[in-house]
Amino acid sequence: MKVEQIYTGCLAQGAYYITSNGEAAVIDPLRETRPYLERLEKDGVKLKYIFETHFHADFVSGHLGLSKKTGAPVVYGPNANPEFEAIVAQDNQVFELGNVKIKVLHTPGHTMESSCFLLIDENGKETAIFSGDTLFLGDVGRPDLAQKAAHLSQEELAGLLYESLYNKILPLPDDITVYPAHGAGSACGKNMMKETVDSLGNQKKMNYALNQSSKEAFVKAVTDGLFPPPAYFGMNVAMNKKGYDSFDEVLSHGMKALSISEFQAAAEASGALILDTRSNIDFVKGFIPQSINIGLNGDFAPWVGAMIVDVKQPILLVTDNGKEEEAVTRLSRVGFDNVLGHLEGGFETWKEGGEKIDIVDRITAEQFAREVKIGEGKIIDVRKESEYAAEHVEEAYSKPLAYINDWIKDIDAREHFYLHCAGGYRSMIAASILQSRGYRNFTEVEGGFGAIAKTSVPKTDYVCQSKVLN
Incomplete structure (x- = not known):
C-alpha cells in the first residue's frame, strides 16, 4: 500500500493518491489530470475509484476529466446529488481497493x-482518514458555505459538524493519520496549521474545535470571526456539481498567441479583462493601461477568484515568456475558463511596438519615512485585519484587499494617500485596480510593511475602530 499527498501550495489544497495490489484511488483531484495519469502509468496500476469528499467551493475538481479518461467512477458520500453519473455511497459503506x-x-x-x-x-x-473540509489541522471546516443549499443557518450547520466530529471522528484511534483537503492559507477555514499531515491524537490535544466543553460552545467557537467567502465559491460549487468544459479545451483556447493587433481587437470586441501575471517588481515599471496585476509568484488563483467577480469574465493574459500554460492552468483550477489567449512575446512586445504604457507611482520605504506626516498624510493598509491588528503604521486605515470592491467607493479622488501591504504583492493588485478605475491620487510603498517596519515610521498595535473597515 502507498499513500501520496499531492499538495498544491497556491491553493493550499491536498489531493491524495492511494495504491494497493495493482489498483489505485484518487481523492479530491485537481482539475488537470496529467499528474494522476502519469502516476498510474508509472506504477502500472488501474484507477478504480475517484473519491470526492464534497462539492468543493474553492477549486474546480478534476473528478469528471479523470473519470472520462480512465473509466473510474466518481464516489460521493450520502446526500450528494450530482448532475452526472456517480456513485452516491451510504454511510459506513466499504470500498475495496x-x-x-x-x-x-x-x-x-x-x-x-x-x-x-x-x-x-x-x-x-x-490507519488514516482523508478528512476533506470536515477536519483540518488546527481547525474545522467553516459551516457557513452551504446555508442556502441546505436551508439551514450557519449555527445549525455548525451543530451538525459538532455531531460529525464528536461522534464519528473523535472516537477513532489516536494513531490514525489525518490527511486534510486544505492547509494554512485556504479560505475554507480560519485557523489552519502550516503542517499538512498530523496524527489524530495530536489534533485531539491541540485543535481548539475538538476541545469545546459543549455543543453550544463549539457552535460559538467555529462561527466566530468568519469573513464573507470569496464570490467565486458558489460558482465553483455549481461547476463541480453540474459539470464543466474539459481542461484540455480550456488550455487549448488559453494558449492561443495573439499579436498586438489581435490582442487589441479581442479586448475591444469582448470587453475582456487584461490580466498581467508578472511580478509586481516588473509590473510597476510599465504595463498595458487598464490591466490588472495578480502575480503568478503568489496566491494567484485565490486572488483572481477574490478580485474578479464572475468566472465567465473574458480574460486576456500578459505573462512572462514560458508562463502562459501555468497561468491558464491555475486560472482553470478556480473556474476561470474564458481565457481568450495571451499577448505573444509578453509586455516587451507591446513596449517595443510603441504602444501606450502606464506605470504605478512607487516609492521605497525610506522615501515613505521621509515624506509621510503621521496624522496628516492618509495611509491605507491592505493587509488582513489580523495582520493590521498585530502591528501597523500609526493612523493607518485598515482596508483589506479582499474587500476593495466595497471600500473603493469611499476613496476621495482629490486626496492623496499612501498604499501598502506586507511585501508589495497585494498592494500592487490594489494599485492596478485603483488605476483601472481612474484613481491616480496615491503612492504605493515598495516592500510594504516589512520594509516600513525597519524605518523610523511610528508603529502601533492599537486598533482605532474608525480606522478599520467594518
Whole structure:
C-alpha cells in the first residue's frame, strides 16, 4: 500500500493518491489530470475509484476529466446529488481497493454531503482518514458555505459538524493519520496549521474545535470571526456539481498567441479583462493601461477568484515568456475558463511596438519615512485585519484587499494617500485596480510593511475602530 499527498501550495489544497495490489484511488483531484495519469502509468496500476469528499467551493475538481479518461467512477458520500453519473455511497459503506479498504464516514456540517474516507490496511487496521473540509489541522471546516443549499443557518450547520466530529471522528484511534483537503492559507477555514499531515491524537490535544466543553460552545467557537467567502465559491460549487468544459479545451483556447493587433481587437470586441501575471517588481515599471496585476509568484488563483467577480469574465493574459500554460492552468483550477489567449512575446512586445504604457507611482520605504506626516498624510493598509491588528503604521486605515470592491467607493479622488501591504504583492493588485478605475491620487510603498517596519515610521498595535473597515 502507498499513500501520496499531492499538495498544491497556491491553493493550499491536498489531493491524495492511494495504491494497493495493482489498483489505485484518487481523492479530491485537481482539475488537470496529467499528474494522476502519469502516476498510474508509472506504477502500472488501474484507477478504480475517484473519491470526492464534497462539492468543493474553492477549486474546480478534476473528478469528471479523470473519470472520462480512465473509466473510474466518481464516489460521493450520502446526500450528494450530482448532475452526472456517480456513485452516491451510504454511510459506513466499504470500498475495496487491492488489499485495503476505504470506508465512507458521512460527516455533514461543512456541507450536507461532506464525508471522510477511512483507510483500513491489509491487516484490518484503521490507519488514516482523508478528512476533506470536515477536519483540518488546527481547525474545522467553516459551516457557513452551504446555508442556502441546505436551508439551514450557519449555527445549525455548525451543530451538525459538532455531531460529525464528536461522534464519528473523535472516537477513532489516536494513531490514525489525518490527511486534510486544505492547509494554512485556504479560505475554507480560519485557523489552519502550516503542517499538512498530523496524527489524530495530536489534533485531539491541540485543535481548539475538538476541545469545546459543549455543543453550544463549539457552535460559538467555529462561527466566530468568519469573513464573507470569496464570490467565486458558489460558482465553483455549481461547476463541480453540474459539470464543466474539459481542461484540455480550456488550455487549448488559453494558449492561443495573439499579436498586438489581435490582442487589441479581442479586448475591444469582448470587453475582456487584461490580466498581467508578472511580478509586481516588473509590473510597476510599465504595463498595458487598464490591466490588472495578480502575480503568478503568489496566491494567484485565490486572488483572481477574490478580485474578479464572475468566472465567465473574458480574460486576456500578459505573462512572462514560458508562463502562459501555468497561468491558464491555475486560472482553470478556480473556474476561470474564458481565457481568450495571451499577448505573444509578453509586455516587451507591446513596449517595443510603441504602444501606450502606464506605470504605478512607487516609492521605497525610506522615501515613505521621509515624506509621510503621521496624522496628516492618509495611509491605507491592505493587509488582513489580523495582520493590521498585530502591528501597523500609526493612523493607518485598515482596508483589506479582499474587500476593495466595497471600500473603493469611499476613496476621495482629490486626496492623496499612501498604499501598502506586507511585501508589495497585494498592494500592487490594489494599485492596478485603483488605476483601472481612474484613481491616480496615491503612492504605493515598495516592500510594504516589512520594509516600513525597519524605518523610523511610528508603529502601533492599537486598533482605532474608525480606522478599520467594518
